[in-house]
Amino acid sequence: MIQLLHVSKRYPPNLQALTDICLKIHQGEFVFITGPSGAGKTTLLKLLFRGEEPSEGEILLNGQNVNRLNSRGVARLRRGIGLVFQEFKLLPRLTALENVALAAEVVGTSKRESCIRAYHLLRELGLKEKCDAKPLMLSGGEQQRVAIARALVNNPLLVLADEPTGNLDAQVSDETMRLFLRIREHGTTIMIASHDGSLIQRYGTRVVSLQAGCLAADLHRVKKQEGAR
Amino acid sequence: MWSRIAFVARRAWNNLRELFWTHFLTAVAMTMTLFVFGAFMLLQENLQNLLKGWGDQIQINAYLEKNLDTAEVQNLWQRIRSLAEVQEVRYISSAQAWKDFQGALGAQSGVLEGLPKDVLPASFEITIKPAFRDSPLVAGLAARLKKEKGITVVEYPQEWVQRLSLVVLAVRWAKWILGGALFMVTFFIVGSAVKLALLARKDEIEMMQLFGASKQLIQAPFVVEGMTQGIVGGLLSILCLWLLFQSLREVIPSGGLVGPLAQFEFLDLRSAGVILAIGLFLGGAGSLFSLQRFIKTWRS
Numbered sequence: 001m002i003q004l005l006h007v008s009k010r011y012p013p014n015l016q017a018l019t020d021i022c023l024k025i026h027q028g029e030f031v032f033i034t035g036p037s038g039a040g041k042t043t044l045l046k047l048l049f050r051g052e053e054p055s056e057g058e059i060l061l062n063g064q065n066v067n068r069l070n071s072r073g074v075a076r077l078r079r080g081i082g083l084v085f086q087e088f089k090l091l092p093r094l095t096a097l098e099n100v101a102l103a104a105e106v107v108g109t110s111k112r113e114s115c116i117r118a119y120h121l122l123r124e125l126g127l128k129e130k131c132d133a134k135p136l137m138l139s140g141g142e143q144q145r146v147a148i149a150r151a152l153v154n155n156p157l158l159v160l161a162d163e164p165t166g167n168l169d170a171q172v173s174d175e176t177m178r179l180f181l182r183i184r185e186h187g188t189t190i191m192i193a194s195h196d197g198s199l200i201q202r203y204g205t206r207v208v209s210l211q212a213g214c215l216a217a218d219l220h221r222v223k224k225q226e227g228a229r
Numbered sequence: 230m231w232s233r234i235a236f237v238a239r240r241a242w243n244n245l246r247e248l249f250w251t252h253f254l255t256a257v258a259m260t261m262t263l264f265v266f267g268a269f270m271l272l273q274e275n276l277q278n279l280l281k282g283w284g285d286q287i288q289i290n291a292y293l294e295k296n297l298d299t300a301e302v303q304n305l306w307q308r309i310r311s312l313a314e315v316q317e318v319r320y321i322s323s324a325q326a327w328k329d330f331q332g333a334l335g336a337q338s339g340v341l342e343g344l345p346k347d348v349l350p351a352s353f354e355i356t357i358k359p360a361f362r363d364s365p366l367v368a369g370l371a372a373r374l375k376k377e378k379g380i381t382v383v384e385y386p387q388e389w390v391q392r393l394s395l396v397v398l399a400v401r402w403a404k405w406i407l408g409g410a411l412f413m414v415t416f417f418i419v420g421s422a423v424k425l426a427l428l429a430r431k432d433e434i435e436m437m438q439l440f441g442a443s444k445q446l447i448q449a450p451f452v453v454e455g456m457t458q459g460i461v462g463g464l465l466s467i468l469c470l471w472l473l474f475q476s477l478r479e480v481i482p483s484g485g486l487v488g489p490l491a492q493f494e495f496l497d498l499r500s501a502g503v504i505l506a507i508g509l510f511l512g513g514a515g516s517l518f519s520l521q522r523f524i525k526t527w528r529s
Contacts (some may be wrong), residue, residue, distance in 0.1 A: 037410055050437070078441035091433055100435075106442035110232040113238075154440070 001026055002048065002158070002189070007214075009043050018045040018213045021057070023189070025206075027157065030184050033193045033211035039159035041193035044210070045160045048191070049073045061158075077105045077168045082151030082188075083186050086163035088143045090135040092149075096142075097131040098120060107154055114153070121149040125179065141172030148179060159183060161192045163200060169203045177203045233446060238244070240450035244426050245457060252458055255422040259462025259508055260469065262411040267470045267496065267504050269404035273486030274500065275493050277395045284384040289355040289367070292382040293376050293433050295323075295347075305379050309353060314361035319354040323347045350381070353395060364391050412511060422523075423451050427523050452516045459512025471495060 002025040009018040018040045023030055033041045046052040047059055050066055059066040062076065071079060072152055090099050100118035104124035105111060122131055125145045144164060151159055161180070177199060184190050194200060200207055209217040245252050246377065255322070291309070293302065300319065310318045311441070326349040331338045356373070357367060371383045437447055474495050496504075 047244075051439075075438075075441045080441060083439055089432070089436060091436065093433075103440040104438045105232070106440050106446060108233055111235065199233070227443050229279045 001060075001062060002076065003060040004044075005058045006048065007054045007059060009040070009047065010054060010055040010076055012121055016213050018047075018054075018210075021215050023208065023218070024188060027185065027189055028187045029099075029189055030203075030205045030208045031191045032204045033188075033209055033210065034189060034195055034197075034200055034204075035216070036195060038212075040213040041195075041210060042099065042162050043213075045162050045191065045193050048158075048160060049078055049083065057078075062081065079154055081155070082148075082156035082159040084144070084147050084151045084159065084161035084164045086166035087148045088135070088140075090146055092135050095132050095134055096138065096146045099135070100153050103150045104153045107116060109154075111150070116210075117153050117159050122146070123151055125149050139172075140167050141169075144168060144172070144176055145179070147213070148176070149182075152183060156188065158189045158191070161190070163194055164192060165194065165196060170198075173199060174202075219220040236382040237446065237449040237453060241457065242253035244430070244450060244454050246428050248422075248429060250284070251422050252454065253424050255418055256458045256465065258418045259415055259458055259511065260465040262408075262415040263463055263504050263508055263509075264465035265411055266404060266408035267466050268473070269400060269499075270500055270504070271356065271470060271496055273397060273400045273404060274496065276400060276493075278494060280393050280397060289357070289371055289374065289383060289385045291353045291355060291377075291380045292350045292384075293352060294379050294381055295350060297351075297379050303380055305377065306353065308357060308377065309374070311371070312373075314357050314366065315355055316358045317356040319356075319385055321352045321354060321460050323351045326350070331368045333377065363372065364394060365387035397423070412507070415511050418516070419455050419512055420519035422458070423455055423516045423519040424523055426451060426454060429522070437501065448517070448520050451520055452513050454512075455512035455516030456509050457512065460505060462512070463508030466508075467501055467504060469495070 004023040006022045101114035104114035207219045
Protein backbone atom coordinates (compact mmCIF):
# COMPACT_ATOMS: atom_id res chain seq x y z
CA MET A 1 0.00 0.00 0.00
CA ILE A 2 1.18 3.52 -0.83
CA GLN A 3 0.48 6.40 1.51
CA LEU A 4 1.32 10.04 0.97
CA LEU A 5 0.92 12.08 4.14
CA HIS A 6 0.83 15.87 3.66
CA VAL A 7 3.51 15.74 1.02
CA SER A 8 4.85 18.98 -0.44
CA LYS A 9 7.70 19.57 -2.84
CA ARG A 10 9.43 22.88 -3.47
CA TYR A 11 12.19 23.48 -5.99
CA PRO A 12 14.56 26.32 -5.32
CA PRO A 13 14.26 29.22 -5.47
CA ASN A 14 10.49 29.20 -5.01
CA LEU A 15 8.71 26.79 -7.35
CA GLN A 16 6.00 24.96 -5.45
CA ALA A 17 5.52 21.70 -7.39
CA LEU A 18 3.25 19.90 -4.89
CA THR A 19 1.31 21.16 -1.90
CA ASP A 20 0.00 19.09 1.00
CA ILE A 21 -0.86 15.92 -0.94
CA CYS A 22 -2.59 13.14 1.01
CA LEU A 23 -3.27 9.88 -0.87
CA LYS A 24 -3.77 6.22 -0.10
CA ILE A 25 -3.38 3.67 -2.88
CA HIS A 26 -4.05 -0.02 -2.30
CA GLN A 27 -2.18 -2.95 -3.80
CA GLY A 28 -3.49 -3.84 -7.27
CA GLU A 29 -5.13 -0.46 -7.97
CA PHE A 30 -5.00 1.11 -11.43
CA VAL A 31 -4.56 4.82 -10.92
CA PHE A 32 -4.29 7.68 -13.35
CA ILE A 33 -2.58 10.84 -12.17
CA THR A 34 -3.85 13.59 -14.37
CA GLY A 35 -3.74 17.35 -14.70
CA PRO A 36 -2.33 20.00 -17.04
CA SER A 37 1.39 20.36 -17.74
CA GLY A 38 3.20 21.59 -14.63
CA ALA A 39 0.50 20.27 -12.30
CA GLY A 40 3.03 18.05 -10.51
CA LYS A 41 2.27 14.60 -12.02
CA THR A 42 5.88 13.69 -12.81
CA THR A 43 7.09 15.08 -9.47
CA LEU A 44 4.58 12.89 -7.67
CA LEU A 45 5.85 9.77 -9.45
CA LYS A 46 9.47 10.75 -8.82
CA LEU A 47 8.79 11.05 -5.10
CA LEU A 48 7.52 7.46 -5.06
CA PHE A 49 10.77 5.94 -6.39
CA ARG A 50 12.93 8.48 -4.55
CA GLY A 51 13.92 10.25 -7.75
CA GLU A 52 13.17 13.31 -5.63
CA GLU A 53 12.79 13.89 -1.91
CA PRO A 54 9.76 15.70 -0.52
CA SER A 55 10.26 19.07 1.15
CA GLU A 56 7.59 18.15 3.70
CA GLY A 57 5.45 15.18 4.59
CA GLU A 58 5.99 11.45 4.49
CA ILE A 59 5.70 8.75 1.86
CA LEU A 60 5.08 5.19 3.01
CA LEU A 61 5.45 2.20 0.71
CA ASN A 62 4.21 -0.96 2.38
CA GLY A 63 4.82 0.74 5.72
CA GLN A 64 8.39 1.75 4.82
CA ASN A 65 9.20 5.46 5.00
CA VAL A 66 10.72 6.22 1.63
CA ASN A 67 12.33 9.49 2.79
CA ARG A 68 14.43 7.78 5.41
CA LEU A 69 16.10 5.24 3.15
CA ASN A 70 19.85 5.31 2.64
CA SER A 71 21.36 4.70 -0.80
CA ARG A 72 21.25 0.93 -0.31
CA GLY A 73 17.62 1.15 0.81
CA VAL A 74 16.75 3.28 -2.23
CA ALA A 75 18.32 0.65 -4.52
CA ARG A 76 16.24 -2.07 -2.79
CA LEU A 77 13.10 0.04 -3.07
CA ARG A 78 13.61 0.53 -6.80
CA ARG A 79 14.00 -3.21 -7.37
CA GLY A 80 10.32 -3.52 -6.49
CA ILE A 81 9.23 -0.74 -8.84
CA GLY A 82 8.97 -0.86 -12.62
CA LEU A 83 9.41 2.44 -14.42
CA VAL A 84 8.08 3.41 -17.84
CA PHE A 85 8.87 6.76 -19.46
CA GLN A 86 7.34 8.79 -22.25
CA GLU A 87 10.63 8.83 -24.18
CA PHE A 88 11.15 5.07 -23.50
CA LYS A 89 14.78 5.58 -22.36
CA LEU A 90 16.04 2.45 -24.08
CA LEU A 91 19.80 2.15 -24.48
CA PRO A 92 20.58 2.51 -28.19
CA ARG A 93 23.72 0.33 -28.05
CA LEU A 94 21.79 -2.67 -26.76
CA THR A 95 19.26 -4.91 -28.48
CA ALA A 96 15.67 -5.16 -27.25
CA LEU A 97 16.52 -8.37 -25.39
CA GLU A 98 19.65 -6.86 -23.83
CA ASN A 99 17.74 -3.74 -22.76
CA VAL A 100 15.24 -5.86 -20.88
CA ALA A 101 17.81 -8.31 -19.51
CA LEU A 102 20.03 -5.50 -18.18
CA ALA A 103 17.35 -4.48 -15.66
CA ALA A 104 17.40 -8.02 -14.24
CA GLU A 105 21.17 -8.36 -14.34
CA VAL A 106 21.81 -5.25 -12.27
CA VAL A 107 19.83 -6.67 -9.37
CA GLY A 108 21.95 -9.83 -9.30
CA THR A 109 20.17 -12.19 -11.70
CA SER A 110 22.55 -14.25 -13.83
CA LYS A 111 22.93 -13.29 -17.48
CA ARG A 112 21.38 -16.55 -18.62
CA GLU A 113 18.34 -16.25 -16.34
CA SER A 114 17.95 -12.55 -17.25
CA CYS A 115 17.95 -13.36 -20.95
CA ILE A 116 15.41 -16.14 -20.48
CA ARG A 117 13.09 -13.85 -18.53
CA ALA A 118 13.54 -11.05 -21.08
CA TYR A 119 12.80 -13.40 -23.96
CA HIS A 120 9.59 -14.70 -22.35
CA LEU A 121 8.38 -11.18 -21.63
CA LEU A 122 9.13 -9.93 -25.12
CA ARG A 123 7.38 -12.96 -26.57
CA GLU A 124 4.38 -12.30 -24.34
CA LEU A 125 4.26 -8.71 -25.56
CA GLY A 126 4.39 -9.80 -29.21
CA LEU A 127 8.03 -8.86 -29.81
CA LYS A 128 9.51 -12.33 -30.24
CA GLU A 129 10.84 -11.45 -33.70
CA LYS A 130 12.36 -8.18 -32.48
CA CYS A 131 14.59 -9.53 -29.72
CA ASP A 132 17.80 -8.80 -31.63
CA ALA A 133 16.69 -5.44 -32.98
CA LYS A 134 18.24 -2.26 -31.64
CA PRO A 135 15.78 0.41 -30.44
CA LEU A 136 16.27 2.62 -33.50
CA MET A 137 15.00 -0.22 -35.69
CA LEU A 138 11.75 -0.42 -33.72
CA SER A 139 8.55 1.65 -34.05
CA GLY A 140 7.42 3.87 -31.18
CA GLY A 141 4.85 1.31 -30.02
CA GLU A 142 7.41 -1.47 -30.13
CA GLN A 143 9.91 0.60 -28.20
CA GLN A 144 7.31 1.31 -25.56
CA ARG A 145 6.48 -2.38 -25.27
CA VAL A 146 10.19 -3.14 -24.80
CA ALA A 147 10.27 -0.47 -22.08
CA ILE A 148 7.24 -2.07 -20.43
CA ALA A 149 8.91 -5.49 -20.61
CA ARG A 150 11.96 -3.94 -18.95
CA ALA A 151 9.77 -2.50 -16.20
CA LEU A 152 8.26 -5.93 -15.57
CA VAL A 153 11.36 -8.12 -15.72
CA ASN A 154 11.94 -8.01 -11.95
CA ASN A 155 8.27 -8.81 -11.15
CA PRO A 156 7.57 -5.44 -9.49
CA LEU A 157 4.67 -4.82 -7.13
CA LEU A 158 4.33 -1.30 -8.45
CA VAL A 159 4.64 0.10 -11.97
CA LEU A 160 5.00 3.85 -12.42
CA ALA A 161 4.48 5.13 -15.94
CA ASP A 162 5.09 8.75 -16.86
CA GLU A 163 3.09 9.71 -19.97
CA PRO A 164 3.64 6.23 -21.47
CA THR A 165 1.45 7.01 -24.51
CA GLY A 166 2.72 10.55 -25.03
CA ASN A 167 4.70 9.57 -28.14
CA LEU A 168 2.28 6.97 -29.49
CA ASP A 169 -0.67 7.13 -31.88
CA ALA A 170 -4.20 6.36 -30.71
CA GLN A 171 -4.21 2.69 -31.69
CA VAL A 172 -0.85 1.90 -30.09
CA SER A 173 -1.89 3.90 -27.02
CA ASP A 174 -4.93 1.65 -26.68
CA GLU A 175 -2.76 -1.47 -26.99
CA THR A 176 -0.40 -0.13 -24.37
CA MET A 177 -3.25 0.57 -21.97
CA ARG A 178 -4.67 -2.89 -22.42
CA LEU A 179 -1.22 -4.22 -21.67
CA PHE A 180 -1.15 -2.29 -18.39
CA LEU A 181 -4.57 -3.70 -17.49
CA ARG A 182 -3.26 -7.21 -18.12
CA ILE A 183 -0.30 -6.55 -15.87
CA ARG A 184 -2.62 -5.28 -13.18
CA GLU A 185 -4.49 -8.58 -13.25
CA HIS A 186 -1.44 -10.14 -11.56
CA GLY A 187 -1.94 -7.86 -8.57
CA THR A 188 0.56 -5.21 -9.63
CA THR A 189 -0.30 -1.64 -8.70
CA ILE A 190 -0.21 0.62 -11.75
CA MET A 191 0.14 4.39 -11.54
CA ILE A 192 0.10 6.29 -14.80
CA ALA A 193 0.72 10.01 -15.17
CA SER A 194 -1.17 11.20 -18.22
CA HIS A 195 -3.06 14.19 -19.53
CA ASP A 196 -4.74 12.22 -22.32
CA GLY A 197 -8.44 12.76 -21.46
CA SER A 198 -9.80 10.12 -23.84
CA LEU A 199 -7.55 7.37 -22.45
CA ILE A 200 -8.47 8.29 -18.89
CA GLN A 201 -12.11 8.28 -19.88
CA ARG A 202 -11.83 4.77 -21.27
CA TYR A 203 -9.45 3.10 -18.86
CA GLY A 204 -9.43 5.12 -15.67
CA THR A 205 -10.64 3.19 -12.64
CA ARG A 206 -9.30 5.75 -10.24
CA VAL A 207 -8.31 9.20 -11.36
CA VAL A 208 -6.27 11.49 -9.16
CA SER A 209 -6.40 15.01 -10.52
CA LEU A 210 -3.77 17.63 -9.74
CA GLN A 211 -4.06 21.36 -10.28
CA ALA A 212 -1.02 23.61 -9.72
CA GLY A 213 0.48 21.06 -7.32
CA CYS A 214 -2.66 20.58 -5.27
CA LEU A 215 -4.95 17.56 -5.13
CA ALA A 216 -8.05 18.72 -7.04
CA ALA A 217 -10.01 15.44 -7.20
CA ASP A 218 -9.75 11.72 -6.47
CA LEU A 219 -12.41 9.79 -8.41
CA HIS A 220 -13.09 6.06 -8.28
CA ARG A 221 -14.87 4.76 -11.38
CA VAL A 222 -15.25 1.00 -11.27
CA LYS A 223 -17.64 0.70 -14.25
CA LYS A 224 -15.27 2.32 -16.73
CA GLN A 225 -12.59 -0.21 -16.04
CA GLU A 226 -14.97 -3.10 -16.60
CA GLY A 227 -16.14 -1.53 -19.82
CA ALA A 228 -12.61 -1.16 -21.07
CA ARG A 229 -11.88 -4.81 -20.49
CA MET B 230 27.67 -13.27 -6.11
CA TRP B 231 29.28 -14.89 -9.18
CA SER B 232 26.69 -13.37 -11.47
CA ARG B 233 27.60 -9.92 -10.13
CA ILE B 234 31.32 -10.56 -10.56
CA ALA B 235 30.67 -11.74 -14.11
CA PHE B 236 28.53 -8.66 -14.74
CA VAL B 237 31.26 -6.33 -13.48
CA ALA B 238 33.93 -8.13 -15.55
CA ARG B 239 31.78 -7.99 -18.67
CA ARG B 240 31.04 -4.30 -18.29
CA ALA B 241 34.68 -3.46 -17.56
CA TRP B 242 35.79 -5.43 -20.63
CA ASN B 243 33.19 -3.70 -22.83
CA ASN B 244 34.24 -0.28 -21.54
CA LEU B 245 37.92 -1.04 -22.14
CA ARG B 246 37.14 -2.23 -25.67
CA GLU B 247 34.86 0.65 -26.59
CA LEU B 248 37.20 3.37 -25.32
CA PHE B 249 40.37 1.47 -26.23
CA TRP B 250 42.54 4.43 -27.25
CA THR B 251 41.63 6.51 -24.22
CA HIS B 252 42.50 3.63 -21.94
CA PHE B 253 45.63 2.80 -23.94
CA LEU B 254 46.97 6.36 -23.67
CA THR B 255 46.23 6.37 -19.95
CA ALA B 256 48.15 3.09 -19.58
CA VAL B 257 51.06 4.69 -21.49
CA ALA B 258 51.05 7.66 -19.10
CA MET B 259 51.00 5.21 -16.22
CA THR B 260 53.90 3.29 -17.81
CA MET B 261 55.99 6.47 -18.10
CA THR B 262 55.37 7.43 -14.49
CA LEU B 263 56.13 3.99 -13.14
CA PHE B 264 59.18 3.74 -15.42
CA VAL B 265 60.70 6.92 -13.92
CA PHE B 266 59.91 5.68 -10.42
CA GLY B 267 61.28 2.23 -11.23
CA ALA B 268 64.48 3.70 -12.71
CA PHE B 269 65.14 5.53 -9.45
CA MET B 270 64.34 2.35 -7.57
CA LEU B 271 66.80 0.41 -9.74
CA LEU B 272 69.51 3.01 -9.18
CA GLN B 273 68.89 3.13 -5.45
CA GLU B 274 68.93 -0.65 -5.08
CA ASN B 275 72.18 -1.00 -6.98
CA LEU B 276 73.86 1.82 -5.10
CA GLN B 277 72.77 0.15 -1.90
CA ASN B 278 74.23 -3.12 -3.13
CA LEU B 279 77.46 -1.32 -3.98
CA LEU B 280 77.50 0.27 -0.55
CA LYS B 281 76.87 -3.10 1.05
CA GLY B 282 79.70 -4.59 -1.02
CA TRP B 283 82.02 -1.86 0.18
CA GLY B 284 80.71 -2.33 3.67
CA ASP B 285 81.66 -6.00 3.50
CA GLN B 286 85.16 -4.90 2.69
CA ILE B 287 85.30 -2.31 5.40
CA GLN B 288 88.25 -2.97 7.58
CA ILE B 289 90.10 -0.75 9.94
CA ASN B 290 93.87 -0.69 9.74
CA ALA B 291 95.47 0.05 13.11
CA TYR B 292 99.24 0.74 12.84
CA LEU B 293 101.37 -0.21 15.83
CA GLU B 294 104.27 1.45 17.57
CA LYS B 295 107.64 0.09 16.51
CA ASN B 296 109.02 -1.00 19.83
CA LEU B 297 106.16 -3.27 21.00
CA ASP B 298 107.22 -6.72 22.18
CA THR B 299 105.35 -9.93 21.37
CA ALA B 300 103.45 -10.01 24.69
CA GLU B 301 102.22 -6.43 24.23
CA VAL B 302 101.09 -7.21 20.67
CA GLN B 303 99.34 -10.34 21.95
CA ASN B 304 97.55 -8.38 24.71
CA LEU B 305 96.49 -5.67 22.29
CA TRP B 306 95.22 -8.32 19.83
CA GLN B 307 93.13 -9.95 22.56
CA ARG B 308 91.65 -6.62 23.73
CA ILE B 309 90.65 -5.68 20.18
CA ARG B 310 89.36 -9.18 19.46
CA SER B 311 87.07 -8.99 22.51
CA LEU B 312 85.30 -5.79 21.28
CA ALA B 313 81.62 -6.35 20.37
CA GLU B 314 81.95 -4.77 16.91
CA VAL B 315 84.96 -6.82 15.84
CA GLN B 316 84.60 -9.94 13.74
CA GLU B 317 88.25 -10.73 12.98
CA VAL B 318 91.68 -9.30 13.76
CA ARG B 319 94.65 -10.15 11.61
CA TYR B 320 98.18 -9.23 12.64
CA ILE B 321 100.44 -8.01 9.83
CA SER B 322 104.04 -7.94 10.96
CA SER B 323 106.50 -5.37 9.63
CA ALA B 324 108.16 -8.07 7.50
CA GLN B 325 104.81 -9.26 6.13
CA ALA B 326 103.83 -5.67 5.31
CA TRP B 327 107.12 -5.24 3.43
CA LYS B 328 106.50 -8.44 1.51
CA ASP B 329 102.89 -7.46 0.66
CA PHE B 330 104.05 -4.02 -0.48
CA GLN B 331 106.69 -5.55 -2.69
CA GLY B 332 104.12 -7.86 -4.18
CA ALA B 333 101.76 -4.97 -4.84
CA LEU B 334 104.48 -2.98 -6.66
CA GLY B 335 105.35 -5.98 -8.80
CA ALA B 336 107.88 -5.06 -11.50
CA GLN B 337 108.47 -1.67 -9.85
CA SER B 338 109.55 -3.25 -6.55
CA GLY B 339 113.14 -2.27 -7.36
CA VAL B 340 112.41 1.24 -6.04
CA LEU B 341 112.43 -0.25 -2.54
CA GLU B 342 116.08 -1.27 -2.78
CA GLY B 343 118.19 0.42 -0.15
CA LEU B 344 115.33 0.99 2.23
CA PRO B 345 115.41 -0.76 5.62
CA LYS B 346 113.07 -3.75 5.68
CA ASP B 347 111.37 -2.63 8.87
CA VAL B 348 110.37 0.76 7.41
CA LEU B 349 106.71 -0.26 7.33
CA PRO B 350 104.99 -0.51 10.73
CA ALA B 351 103.28 -3.67 11.94
CA SER B 352 99.48 -3.39 11.97
CA PHE B 353 96.16 -5.05 12.75
CA GLU B 354 93.60 -5.54 9.96
CA ILE B 355 90.29 -5.40 11.81
CA THR B 356 87.13 -6.72 10.12
CA ILE B 357 83.85 -5.38 11.54
CA LYS B 358 80.72 -7.46 12.12
CA PRO B 359 77.96 -6.69 9.52
CA ALA B 360 75.59 -5.28 12.15
CA PHE B 361 78.13 -2.58 13.06
CA ARG B 362 79.08 -1.42 9.58
CA ASP B 363 77.14 1.86 9.75
CA SER B 364 79.32 4.93 9.37
CA PRO B 365 78.80 6.38 12.87
CA LEU B 366 79.54 3.02 14.50
CA VAL B 367 82.70 2.51 12.44
CA ALA B 368 83.84 6.04 13.28
CA GLY B 369 83.15 5.38 16.99
CA LEU B 370 85.18 2.19 16.95
CA ALA B 371 88.06 3.90 15.13
CA ALA B 372 88.12 6.67 17.75
CA ARG B 373 88.24 4.11 20.57
CA LEU B 374 91.07 2.20 18.86
CA LYS B 375 93.08 5.41 18.51
CA LYS B 376 93.07 5.73 22.30
CA GLU B 377 94.54 2.24 22.76
CA LYS B 378 98.10 2.23 24.03
CA GLY B 379 100.47 0.92 21.34
CA ILE B 380 98.37 2.12 18.36
CA THR B 381 99.71 5.12 16.47
CA VAL B 382 97.43 5.58 13.45
CA VAL B 383 93.95 4.26 12.57
CA GLU B 384 92.69 4.30 8.95
CA TYR B 385 89.41 3.32 7.30
CA PRO B 386 87.52 4.29 4.10
CA GLN B 387 85.04 6.45 6.02
CA GLU B 388 84.66 9.31 3.54
CA TRP B 389 83.69 7.15 0.60
CA VAL B 390 81.15 5.24 2.55
CA GLN B 391 79.62 8.47 3.85
CA ARG B 392 79.52 10.05 0.40
CA LEU B 393 77.87 7.05 -1.15
CA SER B 394 75.38 6.89 1.72
CA LEU B 395 74.45 10.50 0.93
CA VAL B 396 74.01 9.68 -2.75
CA VAL B 397 71.71 6.75 -1.87
CA LEU B 398 69.72 9.04 0.42
CA ALA B 399 69.42 11.66 -2.35
CA VAL B 400 68.25 9.04 -4.85
CA ARG B 401 65.69 7.73 -2.36
CA TRP B 402 64.27 11.23 -1.80
CA ALA B 403 64.32 12.05 -5.51
CA LYS B 404 62.46 8.80 -6.16
CA TRP B 405 59.62 9.79 -3.82
CA ILE B 406 59.51 13.52 -4.67
CA LEU B 407 59.64 13.13 -8.45
CA GLY B 408 57.65 9.91 -8.30
CA GLY B 409 55.06 11.56 -6.04
CA ALA B 410 54.61 14.49 -8.45
CA LEU B 411 54.23 12.10 -11.37
CA PHE B 412 51.82 9.96 -9.37
CA MET B 413 49.61 13.00 -8.82
CA VAL B 414 49.58 13.78 -12.55
CA THR B 415 48.82 10.14 -13.40
CA PHE B 416 46.10 10.04 -10.77
CA PHE B 417 44.27 12.86 -12.58
CA ILE B 418 44.92 11.33 -16.01
CA VAL B 419 43.31 8.09 -14.85
CA GLY B 420 40.48 10.12 -13.36
CA SER B 421 39.93 11.90 -16.68
CA ALA B 422 39.88 8.63 -18.61
CA VAL B 423 37.30 7.23 -16.22
CA LYS B 424 35.32 10.45 -16.50
CA LEU B 425 35.20 10.01 -20.28
CA ALA B 426 34.01 6.44 -19.81
CA LEU B 427 31.40 7.68 -17.35
CA LEU B 428 30.14 10.34 -19.74
CA ALA B 429 29.96 7.78 -22.54
CA ARG B 430 27.86 5.56 -20.27
CA LYS B 431 25.85 8.22 -18.50
CA ASP B 432 22.48 7.04 -19.85
CA GLU B 433 23.28 3.46 -18.92
CA ILE B 434 24.33 4.41 -15.39
CA GLU B 435 21.18 6.45 -14.98
CA MET B 436 19.03 3.51 -16.02
CA MET B 437 20.94 1.15 -13.77
CA GLN B 438 20.27 3.46 -10.83
CA LEU B 439 16.58 3.52 -11.69
CA PHE B 440 16.42 -0.27 -11.87
CA GLY B 441 17.88 -0.53 -8.37
CA ALA B 442 21.52 -1.34 -9.06
CA SER B 443 23.67 -0.82 -5.99
CA LYS B 444 26.24 1.96 -5.93
CA GLN B 445 29.01 -0.64 -5.72
CA LEU B 446 27.78 -2.50 -8.79
CA ILE B 447 27.69 0.72 -10.79
CA GLN B 448 31.14 1.83 -9.66
CA ALA B 449 32.97 -1.50 -9.69
CA PRO B 450 33.49 -1.81 -13.48
CA PHE B 451 35.11 1.64 -13.60
CA VAL B 452 37.41 0.80 -10.70
CA VAL B 453 38.32 -2.47 -12.45
CA GLU B 454 39.11 -0.43 -15.59
CA GLY B 455 41.41 1.87 -13.63
CA MET B 456 43.13 -1.05 -11.93
CA THR B 457 43.60 -2.79 -15.27
CA GLN B 458 45.29 0.33 -16.60
CA GLY B 459 47.49 0.31 -13.50
CA ILE B 460 48.49 -3.33 -13.94
CA VAL B 461 49.16 -2.88 -17.66
CA GLY B 462 51.16 0.30 -16.95
CA GLY B 463 53.10 -1.49 -14.22
CA LEU B 464 53.94 -4.50 -16.39
CA LEU B 465 54.95 -2.30 -19.34
CA SER B 466 57.15 -0.14 -17.13
CA ILE B 467 58.92 -3.23 -15.74
CA LEU B 468 59.45 -4.48 -19.29
CA CYS B 469 60.91 -1.09 -20.35
CA LEU B 470 63.16 -1.05 -17.28
CA TRP B 471 64.40 -4.53 -18.10
CA LEU B 472 65.20 -3.50 -21.69
CA LEU B 473 67.05 -0.42 -20.40
CA PHE B 474 68.90 -2.58 -17.89
CA GLN B 475 69.96 -5.08 -20.55
CA SER B 476 71.17 -2.38 -22.94
CA LEU B 477 73.17 -0.70 -20.12
CA ARG B 478 74.78 -3.99 -19.20
CA GLU B 479 75.93 -4.43 -22.77
CA VAL B 480 77.38 -0.92 -22.88
CA ILE B 481 79.18 -0.93 -19.52
CA PRO B 482 82.55 -2.75 -19.74
CA SER B 483 83.48 -5.22 -17.03
CA GLY B 484 86.53 -4.72 -14.84
CA GLY B 485 88.60 -1.58 -14.34
CA LEU B 486 87.29 1.43 -12.44
CA VAL B 487 83.69 0.78 -13.51
CA GLY B 488 83.97 -2.86 -12.57
CA PRO B 489 81.33 -2.72 -9.83
CA LEU B 490 78.84 -1.21 -12.30
CA ALA B 491 79.04 -4.38 -14.39
CA GLN B 492 77.60 -6.25 -11.40
CA PHE B 493 74.35 -4.24 -11.56
CA GLU B 494 71.32 -6.33 -10.75
CA PHE B 495 67.73 -5.96 -11.93
CA LEU B 496 64.84 -5.22 -9.56
CA ASP B 497 63.97 -8.11 -7.29
CA LEU B 498 60.43 -9.55 -7.06
CA ARG B 499 59.55 -7.36 -4.09
CA SER B 500 60.41 -4.14 -5.95
CA ALA B 501 58.55 -5.30 -9.05
CA GLY B 502 55.60 -6.04 -6.76
CA VAL B 503 55.82 -2.51 -5.34
CA ILE B 504 55.65 -1.04 -8.87
CA LEU B 505 52.61 -3.17 -9.72
CA ALA B 506 50.95 -2.33 -6.39
CA ILE B 507 51.47 1.41 -6.98
CA GLY B 508 49.99 1.02 -10.47
CA LEU B 509 46.99 -0.83 -9.06
CA PHE B 510 46.50 1.76 -6.35
CA LEU B 511 46.82 4.74 -8.72
CA GLY B 512 44.36 3.18 -11.17
CA GLY B 513 41.83 2.18 -8.53
CA ALA B 514 42.05 5.38 -6.46
CA GLY B 515 42.01 7.64 -9.56
CA SER B 516 38.85 5.91 -10.75
CA LEU B 517 37.14 6.13 -7.38
CA PHE B 518 38.04 9.80 -7.02
CA SER B 519 36.56 10.56 -10.43
CA LEU B 520 33.46 8.47 -9.72
CA GLN B 521 32.74 10.28 -6.46
CA ARG B 522 33.13 13.68 -8.10
CA PHE B 523 31.12 12.75 -11.18
CA ILE B 524 28.22 11.24 -9.29
CA LYS B 525 28.14 14.19 -6.90
CA THR B 526 28.07 16.68 -9.79
CA TRP B 527 25.48 14.67 -11.61
CA ARG B 528 23.17 14.45 -8.59
CA SER B 529 23.40 18.17 -7.95
